[in-house]
Amino acid sequence: MPVTSAYRPDPRFPDLGPGFADAVRPADFPAALPRWFNARWAARIGLDALDDAEKEGCFARFRPLPENLKEPLALRYHGHQFRVYNPDIGDGRGFLYAQLRDDLSRLLDLATKGSGRTPYSRSGDGRLTLKGGVREILAASMLEAQGVYTSKAFALFETGESLHRGDEPSPTRSSVLTRLGHSHIRFGTFQRLAFLGESEKIAPLVAHCAQHYHPHLAGLTGDALIGGFLHAVGQASARLAASWMAAGFVHGVLNTDNLTITGESFDYGPWRFLPRSDPAFTAAYFDETGLYAFGRQPEAVGWALAQLAGALSAIAPAEALHPALHAFGPAYSAALIEAVHRRLGIAPVGVESLDLAFLQALFGWMGASGVGWAQFFHDWFSGEASAARAQASPAAALYAEPAFAPVEQQLRSREPVRPERLAHPYFARATPADLVIETVEAIWAPIAERDDWSLFEATLKDIEAMRQALDLRPEETRLAVQP
Numbered sequence: 001m002p003v004t005s006a007y008r009p010d011p012r013f014p015d016l017g018p019g020f021a022d023a024v025r026p027a028d029f030p031a032a033l034p035r036w037f038n039a040r041w042a043a044r045i046g047l048d049a050l051d052d053a054e055k056e057g058c059f060a061r062f063r064p065l066p067e068n069l070k071e072p073l074a075l076r077y078h079g080h081q082f083r084v085y086n087p088d089i090g091d092g093r094g095f096l097y098a099q100l101r102d103d104l105s106r107l108l109d110l111a112t113k114g115s116g117r118t119p120y121s122r123s124g125d126g127r128l129t130l131k132g133g134v135r136e137i138l139a140a141s142m143l144e145a146q147g148v149y150t151s152k153a154f155a156l157f158e159t160g161e162s163l164h165r166g167d168e169p170s171p172t173r174s175s176v177l178t179r180l181g182h183s184h185i186r187f188g189t190f191q192r193l194a195f196l197g198e199s200e201k202i203a204p205l206v207a208h209c210a211q212h213y214h215p216h217l218a219g220l221t222g223d224a225l226i227g228g229f230l231h232a233v234g235q236a237s238a239r240l241a242a243s244w245m246a247a248g249f250v251h252g253v254l255n256t257d258n259l260t261i262t263g264e265s266f267d268y269g270p271w272r273f274l275p276r277s278d279p280a281f282t283a284a285y286f287d288e289t290g291l292y293a294f295g296r297q298p299e300a301v302g303w304a305l306a307q308l309a310g311a312l313s314a315i316a317p318a319e320a321l322h323p324a325l326h327a328f329g330p331a332y333s334a335a336l337i338e339a340v341h342r343r344l345g346i347a348p349v350g351v352e353s354l355d356l357a358f359l360q361a362l363f364g365w366m367g368a369s370g371v372g373w374a375q376f377f378h379d380w381f382s383g384e385a386s387a388a389r390a391q392a393s394p395a396a397a398l399y400a401e402p403a404f405a406p407v408e409q410q411l412r413s414r415e416p417v418r419p420e421r422l423a424h425p426y427f428a429r430a431t432p433a434d435l436v437i438e439t440v441e442a443i444w445a446p447i448a449e450r451d452d453w454s455l456f457e458a459t460l461k462d463i464e465a466m467r468q469a470l471d472l473r474p475e476e477t478r479l480a481v482q483p
Contacts, residue, residue: 007046236263
């Protein structure tokens with residue numbers, strides 16, 4: 001297989017020993033029609049030299065990569081789903097397929113979605129709809145462009161089966177997705193061990209996570225390591241929640257099996273981007289109480305962190321864990337200030353009370369005015385440096401109203417950060433790339449009706465232009481480590 005010198009296999013999950021995963025076999029799909037491949041990230045992990053047949057073999061038939069995992073592993077975990085504990089879950093339609101280092105020396109996973117039944121499939125078929133695969137590519141691409149630390153959709157193949165689903169027109173087309181992520185060790189991985197009384201496995205799991213994902217904890221042992229690990233996860237989770245808020249993104253299903261120990265956004269099912277500011281906006285039709293509404297996402301992540309602490313309490317005293325839980329709120333406030341200012345391309349004042357007051361005024365005005373979420377951030381990127389652009393925006397009338405004046409004053413008073421980014425052609429657009437639900441459905445319609453992928457491809461080009469223009473340098477640089 002023609003991997004490049006950038007390919008650095010490093011399968012570490014088996015170091016944990018038995019009890020964390022089950023070896024499984026991929027589904028034998030009747031077809032493997034290539035639909036998308038992430039060439040940019042393939043180059044970063046040394047898999048960009050594969051030909052079409054090799055891509056099919058690796059990412060639709062799941063033949064082992066060189067010097068990597070010998071067989072796929074369905075990971076074991078439990079989790080709270082809408083705050084109800086469920087011990088009957090795990091990787092039900094996916095598996096860990098390979099681990100390798102990227103160009104920042106981070107340990108990454110190649111894992112799947114829709115790759116067939118596992119011991120945890122229950123009544124499911126282990127498959128993924130083609131629409132689900134398309135939606136995951138769109139969500140991950142847009143979030144990466146906006147500086148959110150996210151898993152990356154890596155390869156999508158249509159698999160030639162007809163699937164029946166209750167929440168979309170059926171029969172519908174099937175697919176298998178490979179995604180690249182920093183880790184698939186979830187809060188629910190720890191919860192499962194605590195639930196089953198396998199507390200002797202928790203400390204080795206913490207040590208594994210610290211070594212490979214939070215190396216600044218090196219040298220800590222015992223309760224100090226457990227507390228330090230929870231604190232690191234809490235800080236990363238606070239940054240994750242803040243980045244979603246700045247992006248106007250609603251994950252939809254913030255169960256404890258959908259949150260990982262690296263604070264990486266992943267697993268895109270019923271996601272939505274806000275059309276306009278609305279704390280009560282939900283992504284999932286089944287979220288009838290608004291538990292995971294846009295404005296409640298920080299609360300949901302904090303609650304999940306407390307459940308992780310509950311699992312860790314099987315091996316550590318409360319006094320070792322409480323500081324990390326108390327630190328989550330302040331960490332989120334600081335991260336929100338950073339995330340919103342980064343997304344606006346301006347520097348915060350540096351006084352937390354003043355910066356939080358600005359955010360409160362900003363979000364209050366956005367909600368009252370009904371300005372498009374994506375439009376506003378596009379119009380005012382770099383603050384004062386974009387004032388003329390904003391005055392020519394489709395939303396210019398809203399910016400001329402007296403209610404906007406206090407917000408505008410704050411935007412203009414903050415120092416632009418790297419305003420030279422405005423020279424990118426993307427900022428000549430009157431409207432930004434956006435993925436509100438109507439846009440997503442419009443992208444899917446020609447695929448479903450006549451197998452026309454042109455709008456999908458054009459949208460991804462627009463999102464890539466946004467990524468290059470914003471150049472937000474996401475969380476990945478913070479987590480670069482040496483093996």
